[in-house]
Amino acid sequence: MSKVKVTQVKSKNSATKKQEATLLTLGIRRIHxxxxxxxxxxxxxxxxxxxxxxxxxxxx
Numbered sequence: 001m002s003k004v005k006v007t008q009v010k011s012k013n014s015a016t017k018k019q020e021a022t023l024l025t026l027g028i029r030r031i032h033x034x035x036x037x038x039x040x041x042x043x044x045x046x047x048x049x050x051x052x053x054x055x056x057x058x059x060x
Contacts, residue, residue: 001038001039001040002038002039002058002059003036003037003038003039003058003059004036004037004039004047004056004057004058004059005034005035005036005056005057005058005059006026006028006034006035006036006037006047006054006055006056007028007032007033007034007054007055007056007057008023008028008030008031008032008033008034008053008054009031009032009053009054009055010031010052010053010054011031011053012053015050015053018049019049019050019053022046022049022050023050023053023054025046026043026046026047026050028054036059
């Protein structure tokens with residue numbers, strides 16, 4: 001699988017409780033914080049749920 005960098009770019013104030021929990025599970029706690037994850041179906045599903053709050057970049 002590929003490695004990606006996920007960065008929160010929008011506030012989670014307008015997000016639902018489930019979306020906030022998803023961000024915490026991904027390891028993102030504040031705006032402009034980034035995490036590098038190995039993309040697999042589980043993480044892809046999590047990122048898809050909060051795609052409007054984050055920016056995803058593929059790492060080579």
